[in-house]
Amino acid sequence: ALNQTMAELGSNINVSFEFFPPNSEKMEKTLWDSIERLSTLAPKFVSVTYGANSGTRDRTHKVIKDIQEKTGLIAVPHLTCIDASRAELRDIAKDYWNSGIRSIVALRGDLPEGLEKPDMYAEDLVRLLKEEADFDISVAAYPEVHPEAKSAQADLLSLKRKIDAGANRAITQFFFDVESYLRFRDRCVTIGIDTEIVPGILPVSNYQTLIKFAGFSNVRIPNWMHQRFQGLENDQNTRNLVGASIAMDQVRVLSQEGVKDFHFYTLNRSDLTYAICHSLGVRPQISIPA
Ligand code: FAD
Numbered sequence: 563a564l565n566q567t568m569a570e571l572g573s574n575i576n577v578s579f580e581f582f583p584p585n586s587e588k589m590e591k592t593l594w595d596s597i598e599r600l601s602t603l604a605p606k607f608v609s610v611t612y613g614a615n616s617g618t619r620d621r622t623h624k625v626i627k628d629i630q631e632k633t634g635l636i637a638v639p640h641l642t643c644i645d646a647s648r649a650e651l652r653d654i655a656k657d658y659w660n661s662g663i664r665s666i667v668a669l670r671g672d673l674p675e676g677l678e679k680p681d682m683y684a685e686d687l688v689r690l691l692k693e694e695a696d697f698d699i700s701v702a703a704y705p706e707v708h709p710e711a712k713s714a715q716a717d718l719l720s721l722k723r724k725i726d727a728g729a730n731r732a733i734t735q736f737f738f739d740v741e742s743y744l745r746f747r748d749r750c751v752t753i754g755i756d757t758e759i760v761p762g763i764l765p766v767s768n769y770q771t772l773i774k775f776a777g778f779s780n781v782r783i784p785n786w787m788h789q790r791f792q793g794l795e796n797d798q799n800t801r802n803l804v805g806a807s808i809a810m811d812q813v814r815v816l817s818q819e820g821v822k823d824f825h826f827y828t829l830n831r832s833d834l835t836y837a838i839c840h841s842l843g844v845r846p847q848i849s850i851p852a
Contacts, residue, residue, distance in 0.1 A: 575842055576606040576823045578638075578760070581830050583610060583621035589830065593625075596832035597633060602846035603839050606823070607636040609700075613645060613671050619654065630662065638700070639663060642671030643687040644680055651687065655694040665698040666691060668729065673710070685720065688727040701725070703732035703759055705746035706739075709780040722753055731757045733825045736764035738784055738808070740815050760823040761816055765834035766791075766805035767798070806834045810841045817842060 579600050584590040597608070608629060612622040622639050629637040639658065643651055658666065668691055670684040684701055691697050701724040704717060711717035721732060732755075737743050747759050766772050769791040776783050790808065794801045813824060824842070826835045839845075 574822055575817070575844055577603060577839055577842075577844055578606050578823070578825045579608045579828050579835065580762075580825060581608060581610050581625065581828060583625050584830065585621075593830045596828060596830055597629060597635075599832040599836060600828070600839075601633050601635055603836070603844050604847055605635065607638045607665060609638040609640060609667050609825075612640040613642045623658075626663065627661065636665060637663070638665040638667055640667040640669060641687070641691075642669045643682045643684070643690075644671035644673065648682075648690060651690055652694055655691050655697070659695045659697070665700070667700045667702075667733065668724075669702055683720070685723045685727045688724050688729050692728040699729045700731050700733050700760075701729040703734045703746070703750075704780070705734050705737050705743045706780055706782055708735075709778065718749055718753055721750070722755055725755050725757055729757065731760055731823075733760045734762045735779060735781060736762045736827055737781055738787055738812070739782055740812055742782070743816070744819055758823050760825045761821060762825045762827055763809055763813060763838065764827040764829075765809045765838055767802045767829075767831070767834060769794070769801060769805075802834060806837050809834065809838045813838055813842050 581593060581597070584593045600608075610622050610625045610629070612619055619639075619641075626637040626639045629635055641651070641654065646654070655666075668684055668687045670680060670682065670687070673680060688699055688701060691699060701721070703721050704711070707714045707717050708720075711720070725732070732750075734743065734746075743759075743761055750759050764772075766787075769787075773783065775781075787808065790804050791801065794804065813821075816824070826838070828835045
């Protein structure tokens with residue numbers, strides 16, 4: 563009976579996985595091992611980051627193409643507009659559409675040092691992409707507020723504009739305080755955003771790196787997390803178990819709160835994400851002969 567319940571639970575749930583383009587042979591192998599393992603969970607889509615620490619669009623595009631060809635999964639490139647002209651973005655959009663890509667994660671990208679006001683925000687990119695073709699578009703959302711936003715309300719309005727420009731869903735920055743996501747989801751509803759606000763789940767395995775990243779991305783690390791990771795600086799295995807357990811608690815609460823779609827920041831690794839999906843009831847599809 564328990565198995566049946568888990569299967570029923572899992573069948574209502576959509577997962578998606580985010581990867582980044584590898585920059586060494588070793589990382590390439592890690593990526594493909596992960597894609598192979600996670601593809602058995604029949605994700606709704608897999609996405610590949612672009613820019614900043616992820617390198618050129620060519621690298622993103624190559625991984626996307628390889629995923630499409632080798633796995634048949636829906637492969638979704640991230641695209642940023644901070645570092646390209648409108649003409650370049652239009653070419654990229656055409657090129658993607660012509661190679662069979664129908665979904666894009668549309669982002670502004672981080673401001674380069676010294677630049678205070680960008681030419682384009684993500685909402686402008688959404689509009690441009692929609693003008694080129696009828697892409698399915700995901701945009702970024704920030705339950706704990708984007709660091710540059712004037713206020714939480716201004717940030718929420720900016721998300722509303724991205725949705726009004728044609729985005730089909732929002733994927734959130736990662737968070738650890740589940741309440742902050744739930745409050746944010748309520749505020750989205752209040753302001754008239756009717757798309758899914760897909761929580762971005764980061765299974766933590768390197769706590770020190772997380773602290774650095776959370777600092778400049780305005781993500782709050784609750785005190786209880788410090789306590790759970792304390793003393794594990796040289797103990798990767800236990801860190802992984804703790805990280806998985808934290809994320810499992812998180813997805814369990816979110817699932818009880820009616821969340822059906824989950825996006826995982828896999829960091830190109832499969833173990834933690836696979837275990838967390840398993841705990842959600844998302845299992846490989848095994849066909850039983852009649
Ligand atoms: P926007 O939605 O344009 O918002 C940026 C800031 O500007 C916000 O503070 C917003 O409130 C404010 N704003 C919006 N409109 C206006 C306006 N008209 N006037 C004044 N302020 C305004 N980065 C990468 O480089 N590559 C990736 O692959 C990548 N993938 C990501 C995936 C996800 C799911 C998430 C959550 C983030 C990702 N990022 C990526 C990071 C993202 O590029 C940065 O957070 C960036 O700083 C903001 O991008 P955005 O699309 O949210 O921008």
